[in-house]
Every structure is written in C-alpha cells, then in structure tokens.
Amino acid sequence: MSDTEEDVIEGSDDEGEAMTASEVLKKLEEAWITERMSPTLECHQSELVDCMLDQINQMTENLKRCKKHDFRLAIHKMEIDRIRYVISSYLRVRLEKIERFSHYLLEKEANMTDETMAALSPHEVAYAKDYAANLESHFQTLVLQHVPENLRTFDSAKMSIKPNLDSYIFFKVKQETPGVLIEDDTGEGRDEELDLQEGSQHLMRYKPISHLLHSGAVTLI
Amino acid sequence: MLGEKALELIKELDRSKDGQLPTFNEDSIRMVLEEMTTLFEQNQRDVNATVAGDVRFFSGVHLRHAALERNKRCLLAYLYNRLERIKAMRWEFGSILPAEIRANICEPEVQWFSRYNKNLAAYMRSLGEGTGLDLTQDTKPPKNLYVEVRCLKDYGEFEIEEGDIVVLQKNTTHYLPMSHCQHLIRQGILEHVE
Amino acid sequence: MNQHSLHYPSYFPSYFSINDILATNERVPCKFEKAAYGVGYLDPSSGSKDLEAGTKLELPCWLARALYSRRRIVSCQLPKTFKERYREILKAEASLVDLHMFSPHFYEFGQHLLPLAGPEAPILGTLLVETLRERLRSIMDTSLNSLEDEASSHTTKLDELERSLFRTGRKTFHDHRLWLSRRAHIVTTSPMVEQHNKRKFSEIS
C-alpha cells in the first residue's frame, strides 16, 4: 500500500486541509460504524466516499501495470476489495435509511439552514425524492384515487416513518465534553448533567448526544 | 365488524412472514374500497343531518370515520409491506425477478419496481463522481480474493475479469475471483466450498 | 439487504407496521355513553338499527380509542387479561406465564390501552415494564443456549415482541458461532432464493 496510501490528497472540503488516503479511510470507517449503529441518518460524507472510490480506481489502474503474479498484487487487490466493501456497506446502510425515512428526511432537508449539517448528499436527495414520489404514486394508483375524497391525501406527518431518536446507543467519547444535559425522558424533570471523559464508553439515548456526534466529540460503537 | 376485510389482507401478509409474496389480492382490495364507499355515503347523509342541527348522528359519523381511516391504513400497509418484500427481492435476485414471483405481483407493482430499479441504477452510477459502484455486490466482508465454488446448475458462459470466460456447468468446480461470483452464489447458481 | 446492513436499534412501530395493526385489533370491553345512530349492526344481538346509550360491546382497540378520545362516546374497561386477577398472576410468576395466551401482542396492546385505562394507567405501565424485566433473562438464556428443536417449545409461550427478541438473540448467537469457527465469510445462497428454489422443486415433484 505504501506508495499509494501515503499520497497526500488535497482536501476537497472548504478548509482546504490536506489528508492522506489512510486518514480518509479511517474517517470513512468511523462514519460507517456510526451509520450502522445510529437510529437515524447521519450527515453525508460524500467527499470521503468519492475520494476513496477515486483512490481504489487509481490503485486498480496501477495494478494493471504490475506484473501478473507479483505476490504484492494479491495483497493490494485484497485491500481494494476491503475498501470497496466498507464503502458499499456504508452506502447500503444509508440507502436503506433513506428509503425508510424518505419523507421525514426530505422535510428535514427542506428546512435545513446549515449546509454543513446536511444529512443527504445531492445525489441522495434526488434518490429520496424519486423514491418518495414512486411510493406516493403507487398508493395513488391502487388505493388513494379510489377512496372517498376526504381520505385521498398521503398525509406524511401521520404516515411517514420516522426514526426513533430515543433508542439507546453505545458510544465512545473522543473529546472531553463537560456538562452534557441529559433530559429525563419521563418528563418528570429529573434532568441530569454529565461530564463525558475522553475514552469513556456509555450506553444512552441517542437524542441527547446527537449534536456531539455531529461535532465529532463522540463516536458510536 | 368494521374493517374486517382489510384486516384479512394484513393477516395474509403476516402469515407469510418469511419474505414470500402472496398473490396480489385484488378482490379483497375492491371489497374494502366498496365498504369504504358505503361508509362514506352513510356519513354524508348523517353529516348533513348533523349540520342541520340534529346532533344525535354525531357518534355514528365519528365511528364510521374511524373505520374509514382504519381501512385506509390497512390498505396502505398492505401495499407498503408488499413493496418492501419486492424491494428485498431486488437485492437478492437482481433486477429481473423470477417468473413465478412476477406472476404474483400486479401491474402497478411492476411499474413501481421498474422505477425503483431505474432510480437505484441512476444513484449507483452517480457514485464516485460518475464512475459508479454496484452496491448489490460485496455483501460480506472480503476474506479471500478468490473462492472455490461449485456450480449447482447449468448456467453457461460467465465473464470474469477482462474478457476471461468460464463455462458454468452443473457439478463443475471452479476457483474464481470472489468479487465476480458473489452474486451468483447469492442466487444459488454457485455454492461456496468450505 | 434487510438482513445484513441495517441495525434496527429498537422496536418502533409505524403507520405501516403489521404488528401494530394486529395489536390494535385486540378487543376492549366498552360501554356506549351516548347513543349512536345507524350503526346498530355492531351489536347483532340487539337487532335494532341504532345503538342505545348503555349498550355494552367489545370493540377493537383502534375503534375504542377513537370513540373514547372524541367526547367520550364510549367508556372502556381493561380486557380481563390486564385486570387485577391476571396482574397478580403476572406479578407472582411472570417468567412461567404463557404470555402469548394472555395476548399475542401483550406489550404493544398494553401500551395502546394506557390512554383508556384511566386511574389504572400507572399500574398498567409498571406491569408492562416489570413483566418484561422479569422475563427477559430467561428469554435471553434460552435464545442463546437451547438447541434448535427445543427453541420452538420456548417461543410458544412468548408474545410477538418477545419472540422477535428471541430471534435476534438466536441470530447473534449463530453469527458469533460462525465467526468463531471462521466461517462467517462464507457466502451462501440467500435464504429467499433458496426458499424460492425449494418451492419450485416441490411444484415439479
């Protein structure tokens, strides 16, 4: 891997910060695990994905020039397969959530103010829109247009599937974060404040720590 | 009792939990829709009476309205859960469903399916700034680059990397690149030999 | 892809949930506080066109809740398996009870009953939590330790929610064992395809 992985990749993000391929991969793997464990759709990482896909395409090209049966070839190919698996698995989990929560996510997207908090990438938005439209039109064709007038709407507030933000998740603290407010979910006002120590692990409801996930202070495990 | 027919549809799906797809039950759906029309017509009559000032009809109207909503929920849930199963099949069988399954789905479902396929294909093509990535592959973490597989049925020619062709004939054994034969294993054409 | 990728963090019914629809179909004893005109057919024993105030009927939960929430058209009682006598049985030996017989969707139905339960709501709430807590350990134990054929005899006494927990436990156990024996990477025919093939085969023969 050495020659390819150490390549410094110009950061495509705004800060213009440079990352090596292995750093990108590490970030992507983290995003993958978080995405698998999170009850809702996390912020998209399409830069990371595109960057890694580009990377493995380049590696594949390079390998074509390699002599057949160079034993390094097998190791490199294996590495490519592994990266591709991580990317595919990551995108599959996302796709499944996008399909499941399409209406909910699109509404959130429409009300979004901060571009960097976007859960959906532009391609994912397109996918979600078409998916939602396809579903609604199917409902229309078979049922809604045949029922009495006052029932003909697809009421997304009532019907769309929403993620359960109260599910419990395991997470690990990456940056020391004091004073995290944990609201009492029974509504009896027994709110708590918690200091999260770096390296500690917790089992907790998703909602109170979701903002820490976005800021990168904690990661799901 | 109200909503009985609609519940039948849901029970029908519940009985075939293991991802099978029963035949699209057009008759039951029509009967539910008829029940809904009847309920609606009765309500309209009674609502008019209520508006005219006779509040005695309120309870009945409300009851029927609840039944209408319930029927709607059952119908949509029936459609939705069928689509979920058809969708799962897309990931297992590929974009062309076996004839026996196609026989159990109705025309609008076929249309939904083809639009789903198109949308999915477009999305997968868009990945990696247009180079594309097939997400239906690589369903298990790779352990080996190559696998020994056994052919369970006659399949014919199959292309592995760069134009190399393997003839997959029942009961022949092959050692092939994992990435190429995963989906044939999933489809039951090849078997991974331990 | 459902089986592989997404980790469903917890049970969370939606508008389209089959289990939720089935659970809300369970019967609740109701009494009409107000007369309802034109729906007499709900009570076949009366033979009348209308339902008089005071009529007692068992209604499906979804209907009971709709009528209760609007101007208390009906008043509701808890179904007998959620009443005092049965609650005592559950408290005494929760882990031995055939909960599926109580109600196939015990917990879910119980939750739907909460708004109808009036003063009994807190007791009912505690009952649901305590019952699951009592039973969970043995569900986990059997799901991880019993043999394939024994497992089915355990699940008959579980309600649907418990059954899904049981299945999750079993699958985890199975995956873990595969992983230990270094066979987790082996790609197999998808269960759906396999079943499809089997059906095809049986049709031929």
Add this chain to the structure above:
Amino acid sequence: MFITDLRKQFYNLITGKRILLLVHFDVDGICASKILQSLFRTDHILYTVVPIQTRTDLINAFQQHAEQVKHIVLINCGGCIDLVDLLQPSDDLVFFVADNHRPLDICNIYNAEQIRIMTKLGDEEEVPAFDDVFREDESEEESDEEGGKRPRFDEEALEKRRERRHWEQQRHKIIFDYTQFSYYGSSTATLMFDLAWKLSKDSNELLWWAIVGETEQLISEQTEPDKYLLVTATLQNHVSRLNHKAQDEQPLDCLRITFEKELQLALYRHWSLVESMRHSLYSATTLRLWTLKGEKRLHELLAEMGLPLAQCKQKYCGMDVSLRNELQSLLESKAEKYGLNNILFASFSISQGFRSKFSALDYVYATSALLENTDKEKTATDAFLDVTDSLTISKLTVLEKGIENSKQQLEAIYRQVQTFLDMNQVISAGPFLYATVIEGTPDARFFAAPHCLSLLARFTLKAHVAVSRSKKSRSLPLIITTPDVRSSESNICLVCGIPPTSEESPRNFFGKAFEQAADKTGSKAELEFFDTNIIRLSVDDRSKFFDALISLLS
C-alpha cells in the same frame, strides 16, 4: 514427452495461467486433484475442475471448456489415448497428463510440443524406441508419386519397399507387445504430494490424500504389495516429518497421522468384527466364510483368540477396551494356523482431537462406495463431489455416510459371491472362467459400476479358486458380466475381465482382447472406460462376443 521435474516443467509454467483440470472417477484421481487444487489456491491460480468418467466425457468437457484455457491437466485419464488425434486441439494448447493407466499412448510419449506426461516410468516399464514406431514418410511418398515415371523394377525402390514392409511388420509387433497388457503406474496422488513437498507446501491433509490414493491402488490391486511397501516407506518419512511433535505439544484438535500395522479387514472399527471378517475379501476367501465349515472355522479362531462371540457380533466400539487393544496381536498369533499370514499390513490412520480414528482403509472403502452411490436421486457427478467432500477432514458426516454405503456394497458382493458358488455359476469357458449376474437381481444396482464390479470379480475369482478342486483354476482369468441397470438404455451389460490369481503382477490382457473381439464380431460394444478391462456390451451380442474371445485366447 515425459517430464520429471514437476516444479520446473509443470508448476512454474502454469503459475498465473488458467487451468482446466479433467479428473477421472477414481479415488486416487480425486485425491490427486484435491492436492493440486489446494496448491493452486495458495498461488491464486484459477481453475475449473470437470469430472470425467468416459472417453465421451473427455471429448465433451474438452469442447465445453477448452476454448478459454491454454493449459489442461488430465488426471488419471487420457494418457493411453492419442490426445491430439482424439481432441484436435489448437496448436497453442498444452496437456499435462498425470495418468496411472498404462500403457501410455506412444503418440503422447513422443509429442514434445503439446503433451507433457508427468510420470517416472518404473524400471520394468519399456517404451518402444522412436525409430521403431515412427519414420519420416516424405521420401516414400515422393517415390510413390513419381512411380509412374521411373522404371517399375527400380531395384532401389523395391528394396525400399521391402524394407518398409519389414519395418511395418516389426512396428506392428512392437506395438502389439507394448499395448497387449493394461496395468497401472504409481499413484497420481502420491506424485502430486511429491510436488507439494518440493514446493514446501505440504501439510498433513495433503499427505493424507496421498496415503488414501496409494491405499486405493493397493486395495483395488493396481499395485503389487512390494511396490506398495516401497512407497509406504517414503510416505512414512513424510508422516514422521510432519507429525514429529509429541501429542502434548500440539493443540488437541490438530490433525495427526500415524503409521502403524493394520488389519486387512474392511471397516472393522465401524462394524462388528464378525461382519467385517465376513465381508472382507482376504479373510472371507481364506477361511471360506460362506460355507458352514468356514463359519465354524471362524468361531474356532475367535474362541482360540479368547474373544467371546457375543462381543465380536456387537459393534466394535462396544467391545471391551482390553480386547480391542489386543485384537491385532491376538489375530497375528493365530494367523499362521489359519492361513491368514497377510492379515496385517503396513498402513496409516488419522485422528483429530477426540474424534474416532479412521484408517486409510476405511477412507478407501467409504470413498469408493460414495463414488458409486446407488441413490437414484444422485447423478454420477453428484457422487464425484460427495467423494471430494468426504475427503475433506472436517466433513465427517459425508464420510460416515460413505461407510454405511460401503457396508451395503460389501454385503451385496458377499451375497452375490455366495450365489455364484452355491449355484455353480462360475463356469469354465476353456481359456477363461466366466460368471453372469442374472437380469433382475436386486443387487445388480451395486454392480453396474466399474469399481464395485471389479471388486465383485476379484472376490468371486478368489472364492472360486479357494473351493475349486481343479488346480487349473488358479491360472485362469475371470470375466464377469452384469446388467447395466444404471444406464437408460435397456439390454446393455457391463463386462469386466480380471487376470488369474496366479499372476503376480496385475497385468490384464482383457482390454486388448475385448477390443479385438468387438472388432471381429462387429458387436455393439462401447469401449468407453479408461479402465479398458471393463466395457459395455449389447446383451444380444454377448454370445458371439464370447465365442470370439474364446477363439482369440485359446
């Protein structure tokens, strides 16, 4: 062309290429193939394995799969057929042939471009010299063409023609002598293990397959006992090299091979002692166990050994441990008295963790039975894959199924031998003995398969010789025929010929004899098997075919 350095002349050449492996339906072949497959996998060499039972299979597989590959490895098939002539391969295709069938085709031997034969010839094996069988024909044709112009009585041409005729006669004789007998070379599995060892890629599992391959050759009498002993000594070295660690130094579940003396009894660890002795060729024919006297003799023997009959009739694993431990030495001590001198032979066994021990013999019986499974649901290639699976050490259940199949097979053979002898159905035709499995015999489903039929033939002949009053019977070969009930066509039988018991080496002249008899009589016969001593024949043609054989061999 022969190649001897398999690493340089075979393995290094094919590394990185795609390989087509055509594997014959026999245990040694499947073992060899498994060793090769395992080597190929470690080097990421892509391959396709196709099972081959008959010549037609070979041609079909070649047509189906050869287009995509340039390197074909033939295991235990194809060596005795002129491959270039049969398959008409394109010029850039190379065949690597590892075939234990003999004699090898001379065209294959002298084709340096496309045929690489992976074998070392035995000391006693001789191949006709090139000049004795091939010659440049150009000058000859030239003279033929120009014959018109030149004077007819050109002395030179005449001389040439005479000389040529003489050469042709010589050639014919040489080739006849060369091809007259079919026999077997050394085990292909052992050959492939040797390659694995030279590549430093050997392991206990590969070694076990070599042992099973070698043992199959012994059991099916394809190799002489003294040759077997030589190979065994080499294998034993490998065993001690790979199993030198003391038991407690290794993890419990690791694979151990042990070299030890073993009883020549079929599956006795998985059967009862009495059943095993009854159904084993060696003990049954020596003690004549199908007779009342024989039965008595067996009881005497067991009593003398101090083994209670009840224990010998129950499952071996249920016998007292002390008796089991002493069984070998007890039998050995009485062997001479009962003529069972060869009851013990040098063999190997395998064990893993707490699992019961399996001997190489068990493996051979089980795998051979799986290969010729009588299950109607299973096709021949299904059976081939079952054998492939059963050889994988971790797939014990398949092996156990094979053991059960084998018992049924041995019981059927025993019943048939008893019928032959009781009914006096082994008949002398003059130059040979023959016996016929009667149409409609339920057990015929077992015999309609080459290996089982051979075993039946050998069992029958030895049993017949054991009871025959005529001394001559020892020097007579045997032909056995059985209805080919597995075939979809009706009215076809399988014919199998084996050499006389007096013959030391397993040379078999029936292959050639069948070919000539079929030619002469124009019988509807299929000489399709690579073991040429077995053919398929139309039942209608059987008597004229036999008549021709008699006149040919008299």
